[in-house]
Amino acid sequence: MAKIKKRGTTGAVKNYITRTQAVRKLQLSLPDFRRLCIFKGIYPREPRHKRRAAKNSTPNTTFYYTRDIQYLLHEPLLAKFREHKALAKKIGRALGRNEVSDAARMEKNLTPKMSLDHVIKERYPTFVDALRDLDDCLSMLFLFANLPQSDTVPPKTIQLCQRLCLEFEHYLIRTNSLKKSFLSIKGIYYQATIQGQDILWLVPYKFVQRVTGDVDFRIMGTFVEFYTTLLGFVNYRLYNSIGLVYPPKFSQKSDEQGAELGAFTLEGRGLGNEQMAIDSEPAEEKQISATAQAEADKILAESATEAPAEETTTAEAQEDGEAEANADTELDAFPAPIDPTSDTLIQPSISASTAAHLFDSFTFFLSRETPRHPLEFLVRAFGCKRVGWDAVLGDGAYTSDEADRRITHQIVDRPNLPLPEIPTETEEEGEQRQNRRLRPGERVPGRIYVQPQWVWDCINAGRLLRTDLYAPGATLPPHLSPWVKPKKGEYDPTKSLEEQEEEGEAELAAEQEDEESDEADEGSEGEEVAGVRGDEEARKREKELIKKGGKEVVDEGAEGMDVELAGSDDESEEEDEEDEEFGGFEEEEESDEEDDDAKAAQQHQRELEAEARGASISSPANKLDGPGSTPGKALKGKQSELQKKLNKKKREEEEEIERQKMMMSRRKRKVFEKMQYSNNKRDAEAEKLRGKRRKLEKGQQ
Known part of the structure; x- marks a missing residue:
């Protein structure tokens, strides 16, 4: 006889455990249990049969894997949590006895220090695993780095997040690992490629935050505690990979003056040569001319070539590290085939190194109204070595003199102002003008002024764009996300309308616009004030038409009644007699011509009376291309022909699709219909989007 299984020992009941049971098993409080699960990466699970796992209990319950809770029983952090709990009891007893000094002493000296190093090694066995999980880490740390100090967010946490984020940005600047960036409503998105892994994170704008x-x-503080440890490990590994000492030297004085990136000094590993991360000039060196600077660079280059091969400098070690880092990203060049008749492969034109040194030959100056830190980080990450800004924005600038002649590009975010007139001046006056401070809105001749979006668009495009499109005060082109690629059939704002329009779409749209404009013109003509031509003049014209022998149908205006205007009884009898007589084909042709003249006169009379009443005229004659038709109605006839042609083509395509659907099974037919609906x-x-763009382009013209 088979052994009877006891209920609750197998299946979902055994595989899952409730949160209350887990807390009791670990002998922890609920907040400590949450912290431990965040550190270890354990999260709740949803059983397939929830009633079985909960032993038929109806309340909503949070479940965990039993094996995960068993794994937490051997965690060293449990001892630290219990030490914290015991210390809290001691401090509580001391405060109960009014021994405040003893409680403060115990909190300061007996608080156990908790390390998460072993947790990082367990969760990320390889360095690539840590890079793949760096997206949320960077987004969280950059968020806390921009938060204000409060009771819930201590200042030490904010300072630690700021320092780790700036160290990570220095690595991206040195290795040119930053690839793309995008300005969104939430903040600024950045994407970097490190060892083949794409890392995307979000940085909020530096507005006043309200907690x-x-x-x-x-x-969130528990996540920050874990992420700071993770990013510290990652920065250590990244700095060592390019031959730099970690952590870099940090100047507290420069940081208090707002230097940010300039507060760090990078040092080569084992060489003892220090190199400032941000090149800054002392006040006495700001007046050095360009020729003197070129001579100094020449002397340094000659001394570097004469140095022995054994003495390698920090710059050379860093260049080697950058070459190794960019070796994987460079495009391969395919040699030409031996056989001239064989196919040849297209050679790559732009490499990653070309885009990395996009702003290498420029000197930027950031105006006070522009966001300094994002622009400084971006232009330095793409090769720029000289960035200046006003002294009120902080320390660490290449130059704080806005009139410096070495500046090639100035980023401004103000409306365009006319350039001031440049009077003739002597050399002494020119030197005095260079030393003085520029007035707000004053421009330096020969310098390129652009808006901040130019930097982001150049980076995403991988090349330098036209600066006149981003001039101060100009309407900027659309700022598109570099990660959204339009699929086939979707609207692509980067392409012209001619490349995306379907057959006959532009012609049909133009004809519809012409028709709408003609109808608007007719409506404006019909809205003239009544009484322009008096009733007496209208009656005279009616009598003249009646004498000619025609019957006039007059629209009575608002009531829409048709009234026949006829002559006397004698005239009507004479007309009947004339109709009964046959005068041959020539007389019939003459009568047809007379009828056409009468119709034209009738139509003219309708228009006159409608104009006198202030109403628009509508008659069946306007629907045809004849003497009484208007240009708008003739255009409508052409439009209908084009529409008929397009409808016929569309109908043929639908019939062909229906014939093909007859050969499909029912299941495939339904899938195809869903695809057709979405398409x-x-x-x-x-x-719809093309129509909007067409109207915008027409309005700009």
């Missing part, structure tokens, strides 16, 4: 009480900063919806949206 609200509905956010649980205890849980039609996509095409309609693309056509």
Whole structure:
């Protein structure tokens, strides 16, 4: 006889455990249990059969894997949590006895220090695993680096996040690892490629942040505690990979003056040569001319070539590290084939190193109204070595003199102002003018002024764009996300309308616009004030037409009644007699001509009376291309012909699709219909966007 299984020992009941059971098993409080799960990367699970796992209990319950909780029983952090709990009891007893000094002494000296180094090694066995999980880490740390100090966010945490983020940015600047960036409503997105791994993170704008009480900063603080340890490990490994000492030297004085990136000094590993991360000039060296600077660079180059091969400098070690880092990103060049008749492969034109040194030969100056830190980080990450700004923005600038002649590009975010007139001046006056401070809005001749978006668009395009499109005060081109690539059939704002329009779409749109304009003109003509031509003049014209022998149908205006205007009884009898007589084909042709003249006169009379009443005229004659037709109605006839042609083509395509659907199975037919519905919806949206762009371009012209 088979052994009877006891209920609750196998299946979902055994595989899952509730949160209450887990807390009791680990002998922890609920906040400590949450911290431990965040550190170890354990999260709740959803059983397939929830009632079985909960032993038929109906309340909502949080479940965990039993094996995960068993794994936490051997965690060294449990001892630290219990030491914290015991210390809290001692401090509580001391405060109960009013021994405040003893409680403060115990909190300062007996608080156990908790290390997460072993947790990082367990969760990330390889360095690539840590890089793959760096997206959320960077977003969280950059967020806390921009938060204000409060009771929930201590200042030490903010300073630590700021320092780790700046160290990571220095590595990106040295290795030119930054690839793309995008300005969004949430903040600034950055993407970097490190050892083949794409890392994307979000940096909020530096606005005044308000810390609200509905956010649980205890849980976020636990994540920050873990992420700071992770980023410290990553920065250590990255700095050592390019031959730099970690952590870099940090100047507290420069940081208090707002230097940010300039507060760090990078040092080569084992060489003892220090190199400032941000090149800054003392006040006495700012007046050095360009020729003197070129001579100094020449002397340094000659001395470097005469140095022995054994003595390698920090710069050479860094260049070697950059070459190794960029070796994998450079494009391969394919040699030409031996056989001239064989196919040849297209050679790559732009390499990663070309885009990395995009701003290498420029000197930027950042105006006070521009965001200094994002622009400084971007231009330095793409090769620029000289960035200056006003002294009020902080320390660490290449130059704080806006009139410096070495500046090639100035980034401004103000409306365009006319250039001041440059009077003739002597050399002494020129030197005095260079030393004085520029007035707000004053421009330096020969310098390129652009808006901040030019930097982001050049980086995403991988090349230098036209600066006249980004001039101060100009309407900027659309700033598009570099990660969203339009699919086939979708609207692509980077392409022209001619490349995306379907057959006959532009012609049909133009004809519709012409028709709308003609209808608007007709409506404006019909809205003239009544009484321009008096009633007496209208009656005279009616009598003249009646004498000619025609019957006039007059629109009575608002009521829409048709009234026949006829002559006397004698005249009507004479007309009947004339109709009964047959005068041959020539007389019939003459009568047809007379009828056409009468119709034209009638139409003219309708227009006159409608004009006198202030209403628009509509008659069946306007629908045809004849003497009484208007240009708008003739255009409508052409439009209908084009529409008929397009409808016929569309109908043929639909018939062909229906014939093909007959050969499909029912399941495939339904899938195809869903695809067809989504494609039609996509095409309609693309056509709508093309129509909007067409109107905008026409308005700009």
